[in-house]
Amino acid sequence: MKSAVETLNPTRVRLTVEVPFEELKASLDAAYKKINQQVTVKGFRQGKIPARVIDQRFGRGAVLEEAVNDALPKFYTEAINEAELNPLGQPEVDITELKDGELLAFTAEVDIRPTLEIPDYSGIEVTVDSVEVTDEDVEKSLEQLRDRFATTSPVERAAAEGDIVTVDLEAKVDGEVLEDGVAKGVDYTIGSGQLLDGIDEAVTGLEAGGTATFTSELKGGSAEGKEAEVKVDVTAVKSRELPELDDDFAQLASEFDTLEELRADSRKRLERMKKFDQATQAQEKVLDELIKLVEVPMPEKLLEDEVNTRKHNLEHHQLGQMGLDLEKYLEIQGKSAEEFDAELKEQAEKGIKTQFILDEIVNKEKVSVGQEELTEHLMRRAQSSGMSPDQFAQAVVEGGQVPMLVGEVARGKALATVVEAATVKDASGEVISLDDEDEDGEAAESAAEATTEA
Numbered sequence: 001m002k003s004a005v006e007t008l009n010p011t012r013v014r015l016t017v018e019v020p021f022e023e024l025k026a027s028l029d030a031a032y033k034k035i036n037q038q039v040t041v042k043g044f045r046q047g048k049i050p051a052r053v054i055d056q057r058f059g060r061g062a063v064l065e066e067a068v069n070d071a072l073p074k075f076y077t078e079a080i081n082e083a084e085l086n087p088l089g090q091p092e093v094d095i096t097e098l099k100d101g102e103l104l105a106f107t108a109e110v111d112i113r114p115t116l117e118i119p120d121y122s123g124i125e126v127t128v129d130s131v132e133v134t135d136e137d138v139e140k141s142l143e144q145l146r147d148r149f150a151t152t153s154p155v156e157r158a159a160a161e162g163d164i165v166t167v168d169l170e171a172k173v174d175g176e177v178l179e180d181g182v183a184k185g186v187d188y189t190i191g192s193g194q195l196l197d198g199i200d201e202a203v204t205g206l207e208a209g210g211t212a213t214f215t216s217e218l219k220g221g222s223a224e225g226k227e228a229e230v231k232v233d234v235t236a237v238k239s240r241e242l243p244e245l246d247d248d249f250a251q252l253a254s255e256f257d258t259l260e261e262l263r264a265d266s267r268k269r270l271e272r273m274k275k276f277d278q279a280t281q282a283q284e285k286v287l288d289e290l291i292k293l294v295e296v297p298m299p300e301k302l303l304e305d306e307v308n309t310r311k312h313n314l315e316h317h318q319l320g321q322m323g324l325d326l327e328k329y330l331e332i333q334g335k336s337a338e339e340f341d342a343e344l345k346e347q348a349e350k351g352i353k354t355q356f357i358l359d360e361i362v363n364k365e366k367v368s369v370g371q372e373e374l375t376e377h378l379m380r381r382a383q384s385s386g387m388s389p390d391q392f393a394q395a396v397v398e399g400g401q402v403p404m405l406v407g408e409v410a411r412g413k414a415l416a417t418v419v420e421a422a423t424v425k426d427a428s429g430e431v432i433s434l435d436d437e438d439e440d441g442e443a444a445e446s447a448a449e450a451t452t453e454a
Helices: 021-038 051-058 060-083 135-148 199-203 247-253 259-293 300-322 326-333 337-364 371-385 389-398 402-421 442-453
Strands: 002-009 012-020 087-099 103-112 125-128 151-154 164-173 176-189 211-217 227-241 423-426
Touching: 002 060, 012 021, 012 060, 021 051, 021 060, 021 103, 051 060, 060 087, 060 103, 087 300, 103 300, 125 259, 135 247, 135 259, 164 199, 176 227, 199 211, 199 227, 247 259, 259 337, 259 402, 259 423, 300 326, 300 337, 326 337, 337 402, 371 389, 371 402, 389 402
Parallel strands: 125 423
Antiparallel strands: 002 012, 012 103, 087 103, 151 227, 164 176, 164 227, 211 227
16 A cells, blocks of 8 residues: 655645555455345345446446445555554545555545644743632621521511512413413512512512502513513511521531531631632633644634534533523623534634644653552542442443543643742732642642543
8 A cells, every 4th residue: 555645724734545456355355245134136045146247237336335334444544653643533535536456545634633843842931820718708798607507497577688488470472371471389588589589579568368460571482571460479578587507507407516616627628628729720720821822723624523523512402501501692692693613612612722732742741640640630530420430430431531531631731730830920920839729739639620621
């Protein structure tokens, strides 16, 4: 077999391949065998029909077509390996010559991973938010914890903000009650804004047994977006009672004996969270600066496929679970279709550039992935997917996705290497070291998550 490579642009090549006919023998034999199992000829047992009879009855052309279809992937792969190319996606193959007994010639155009020059990235400098936990932050955290332990009790008085009311609802449009416009026994916290616009004003001041009507735009259902007249009947009013913020509460809500111990632990926890957020911010900013340093030719077909995949996933998975279509989503976001497409293309380009650059650094820095690192990443991915680790691992293995996970971890470690080499300062101008907080290798893992998201 002879092959030659023509570079069409930095991300696309054309392979020209010539194969002597004798190299098709194995595929020809396989073609005759396959046809033998599929056809019957009077006077011959199935599977025992001579090749000359198959040629006479069904045509030599059918045999050649079957043999070429079988052989092409192998010859294409040999040509790719010989040229040391990294193809992206499927090739566009064109058979240019097929002479029975003499020659098979074809061309294959395919996108390839571009060759990148990674400059010195140690000069990257970024500024991130300072880690500062105020007394107000701590008290807010304690109030949120206190809210989780709130109790409710029925009251015989008018409903007020913060109370929980149990209501029956009936929505009418043009004087007709909607089939899906009736709901009974709905619990609603006044002031939460989680139901219908106007309901807070309607139920405030009502006691159990009270009734009110109000007009509101429906947020879902068969008449979504239409103005409806809504009747609300209050069947119960309950008050929320928060526990006292004292030592007894600390013992109820935590393993600590005193409120001061709980307060100190809350401060430490908030510091850890802010430091993790700071590290994540550093990774994102360093990645943005790294992308600016490297010139990345963009394979247009790959970009088109990535944009289409992201759009499909948004429309048919994410929005579908929320009960929205793309038109409604754009309306909520206040974006035009053109603005959405431009943003989607920009995100796809960044994702592709991120992978190309970090893969190049993986090779340059000889980054390896250990079994423990892969297992940790798998556990986190399983958790985010809502599957058990065993289920997720089985799905990954059956789908042949283990190399993909290895790549995610390797790219995360590559990004962590770049962040370590960069200068990271907080808002006050002080240089910070993210390694000091990375006792469990969380920097590389969070970087893996960041690059996976990209």
